[in-house]
Amino acid sequence: MLIINVRPWGGNAVDIEVRDGRIAALHPAGTAAVNAGTAGGAVDGRHRIAIPAFTDVHVHLDSTRIGLPFREHTGGPGVWNMMCNDRENWRDTPIPYPEVVAGTLERMIARGTTRVRSYAQVDVDCRLERFEAVLAAKERFARAATVEIMAFPQAGLLLEDGTVPLLEDALRAGATTIGGIDPCQLDRDPVRHLDIVFGLAERYGVDVDIHLHEPGHLGVFSAELIFERTRALGMQGRVSLSHAYDLANVHPDVSARLLEQMAELDIAWATVAPASGGTQFDLARMTDAGIRVGLGEDGQRDYWSPYGNCDMLDRAWQLAFTHRLRKDRLIEHCAAIATVGGASIMDRAVRRLTSPDDRPGLAVGDEADIVLVDGETVTSTVMDRGADRTVIHDGRVVADGLSVLPDPAA
Structure with missing residues (x-):
C-alpha cells in the first residue's frame, strides 16, 4: 500500500510505502508510483498530517454509556460510592450490554485509536x-485494533470474599495485566493487597497496574511499597501507576525522589488528564527522565462521570489544557504521549519518547499504525480536532470519515 502526499508530524510531504504491516520506505511526495507489487493500492493523503495512531492506555470499556441515552449523574463522592453507583446501574441498558461495550470500542477506532489497554471489572x-x-x-475488532485486557478489582481485593479466585479465572482466560487499587484507603491493608497483586503477576507472567487515588504521604507510602516489590521481583518495565496525581503535591524533594525511582525501575505513568487545583507532574521533565507516560480516557460517559467521547485527540487537547501548556512543542509533546507514549507502555519493544521534542513512530521499520488528520500543524490539529480522519492499522485502512470500514473478509 502507498499513502500518498502526507506530512509526518506536520513536516515535509512524503509518500509512505507500507509492506507486511510496517513502513517500508518514505519517498518525496509524488515520486512513489503505484505498482503491481503494492497489493493494497493507494490512499490519498490529500496533504493531511500523519501521526502514529492513538493509544488509549487507560480506558474502562466495561464502564461506558456511549451510544445510550444521556442520564443524570448520580454517583456519590469517593471510590467506593462511585463503584456502588456503577454496580447498581450498569446492567440497566436498553440494548444488550456487550453491544454497548463493542460500540464504544468501534467509536474509538473510528476516531483513530488502534491500541487499547482496557480495564475489566472483576468482582463478586x-x-x-x-x-x-x-x-x-x-475479538470482534481484532482486525482493526490491538486490545489488551486488565483484570481489575474495582471493589478492592479484601473487602468481599471470592474476588481473588475470580481474578485468577480472568488471568487464565486471557487478561494480560493484573490491577490493584488504593491499597491503603480501600482495602486498608497495603501489604496484603500488594502481595496478592504482585503474587498473581509473578504466577501468571503478567504486568501490574495500580490505580492510586490516595492523597499526599499516604500515596507516597503505597508508591514506595510498589517500588519495593518491583525491585524485589525484577519486574522493571512491567509496572504502571495510574492517576497517582497527588504524588506531585508533596514536598518537591519527595516528589523528585519518587520520579527518580520510577525512572530507575522503568515504572510507567498513565494519566487521564484530569482537572487539578494542585501541582501537576511536569510532562517534559518525566520524559527527559526516561519515564514512559501514556494517556487514556478512563470511563466514558459512564456511572462515574459524564465526560469522555472516545476521541483521544480531544484527550490530547485536555492534557495540554490541564497542564497549562502554550508552546507548540509542548502541545505536540502531548500528541506524542497520546500516540507513541502509550504504545511504549503496552509494548516495550516500542521505543519510549526520549525528549519533549521527540516525534517517533513514522520511520522505516515502524508499525503501520497511522492516523491521517486535517490541520496546518500538529498543534492546530490538537486545537481544532477535525473529523477528516483516515485510520490505518497493521498496514490496512480500517476507518475513514469517523466510521469503521467493514471487514472485506467477513
Whole structure:
C-alpha cells in the first residue's frame, strides 16, 4: 500500500510505502508510483498530517454509556460510592450490554485509536461478565485494533470474599495485566493487597497496574511499597501507576525522589488528564527522565462521570489544557504521549519518547499504525480536532470519515 502526499508530524510531504504491516520506505511526495507489487493500492493523503495512531492506555470499556441515552449523574463522592453507583446501574441498558461495550470500542477506532489497554471489572457482583464483554469486543475488532485486557478489582481485593479466585479465572482466560487499587484507603491493608497483586503477576507472567487515588504521604507510602516489590521481583518495565496525581503535591524533594525511582525501575505513568487545583507532574521533565507516560480516557460517559467521547485527540487537547501548556512543542509533546507514549507502555519493544521534542513512530521499520488528520500543524490539529480522519492499522485502512470500514473478509 502507498499513502500518498502526507506530512509526518506536520513536516515535509512524503509518500509512505507500507509492506507486511510496517513502513517500508518514505519517498518525496509524488515520486512513489503505484505498482503491481503494492497489493493494497493507494490512499490519498490529500496533504493531511500523519501521526502514529492513538493509544488509549487507560480506558474502562466495561464502564461506558456511549451510544445510550444521556442520564443524570448520580454517583456519590469517593471510590467506593462511585463503584456502588456503577454496580447498581450498569446492567440497566436498553440494548444488550456487550453491544454497548463493542460500540464504544468501534467509536474509538473510528476516531483513530488502534491500541487499547482496557480495564475489566472483576468482582463478586459481575464475576466475569464484564471481562467477557470486553474480550468479545476485542475479538470482534481484532482486525482493526490491538486490545489488551486488565483484570481489575474495582471493589478492592479484601473487602468481599471470592474476588481473588475470580481474578485468577480472568488471568487464565486471557487478561494480560493484573490491577490493584488504593491499597491503603480501600482495602486498608497495603501489604496484603500488594502481595496478592504482585503474587498473581509473578504466577501468571503478567504486568501490574495500580490505580492510586490516595492523597499526599499516604500515596507516597503505597508508591514506595510498589517500588519495593518491583525491585524485589525484577519486574522493571512491567509496572504502571495510574492517576497517582497527588504524588506531585508533596514536598518537591519527595516528589523528585519518587520520579527518580520510577525512572530507575522503568515504572510507567498513565494519566487521564484530569482537572487539578494542585501541582501537576511536569510532562517534559518525566520524559527527559526516561519515564514512559501514556494517556487514556478512563470511563466514558459512564456511572462515574459524564465526560469522555472516545476521541483521544480531544484527550490530547485536555492534557495540554490541564497542564497549562502554550508552546507548540509542548502541545505536540502531548500528541506524542497520546500516540507513541502509550504504545511504549503496552509494548516495550516500542521505543519510549526520549525528549519533549521527540516525534517517533513514522520511520522505516515502524508499525503501520497511522492516523491521517486535517490541520496546518500538529498543534492546530490538537486545537481544532477535525473529523477528516483516515485510520490505518497493521498496514490496512480500517476507518475513514469517523466510521469503521467493514471487514472485506467477513
